Amino acid sequence: MSLEVVVEDIKAQAREQAEEITQAAESDAEEIVADAESDAEEIKTEREREVDRQIAQERERRISSAELEAKQERLEARREVLETVRERVESELANLDGERREELTRDLLESALEEFEGAVDVYGRAEDAALLEEIVADYDATLAGERDCLGGVVVESSASRVRVNNTFDSILEGVWEDEIRSISERLFEDVEALDGDVPEDDTGTTEQ
Template sequence: MSLEQVADDITDEARARADEIRAEAEERAAEIISEADVDAEEINDSRAAEVDRQIEQQREQALSSAKLEAKQQRLEARRDVLGDVYDAIEDALIALPDDKREELTRSLLDAAAEEFDDGADVSVYGRADDEQLITSILSEYDGFSYGGPRECLGGVVVESETSRVRVNNTFDSILDSVWDEHLKELSAHLFEQ
């Protein structure tokens, strides 16, 4: 065997070994690329799931916030309506016809007078516009006198220094009491759903 043939055999062997190494390297590269593709897919899926979760969370927060805002607006609108109803009642009480105002004032004064001893010096206060009405009614009561105006819609505030009793029978106090007592019913009636 000649030197040339030995060199050719070594070269062939080296080429075969190189081809084998290249094939192994390509196979390993394909495995690495395949693993990288799987990792990339997993990362992509994970990120997509995270983005979907964040989008859903933000959507739920926005929806919750919108519901809360709508509820607050409904409550505010209801408060406004109830305020308008209350104001309308106050206006109706101020505009009562004279005979009805006198009837109610007498009734409220009679109820208050029961709280005082006979012969007690009693002062009666009322709406400035009702002074004449109150003084005319007081002529029927011994020891009762007009004490001056009070800021109210009507009715009377009756008090005595000697017995330290004070009765607030104004339209305002009665309206507030009735309003508080029946507000739930009124709301249910006004805002039936």
């Protein structure tokens, strides 16, 4: 066999080996690219899911925040309306006059006197001084001073150390506490359960 034949044979074997290596390399490369593309798609899908989750969470947070803000605004509006109603009632009580005011004042004094024996001191609104002087003259009582109130009387006895607050304010307070839920429901026909959200007043009613 001549040298040229041997060389050509070696070249042929080398070309064959190179072809096999190239084909194997291309196959490996295609597999690597396919795996990389698959991984990239999985990463993309997971990222999209994460973004969707974040968007959903942010949407829920904003919806919850908006609902809470709306609820607070509704409650504040209701409080303002109830305060306005309360102020109007107080104004009407303060402006009662004539026989109706005398009748209510006398009834409140007589109710208070049931708690006492003997002489008592009576206090009332400055604007009612003349009316109170006229009324207490019919009882074992003395007009002893003024109280900052809408009307009615505060009755005291130094002998028994008892004080009865029968002012319009104290009566209104008791009625308001008892009726505020029904008042609110009448004002707001679509009202939800108040669950303690009704504004509270902090004034007292009767002292002893």
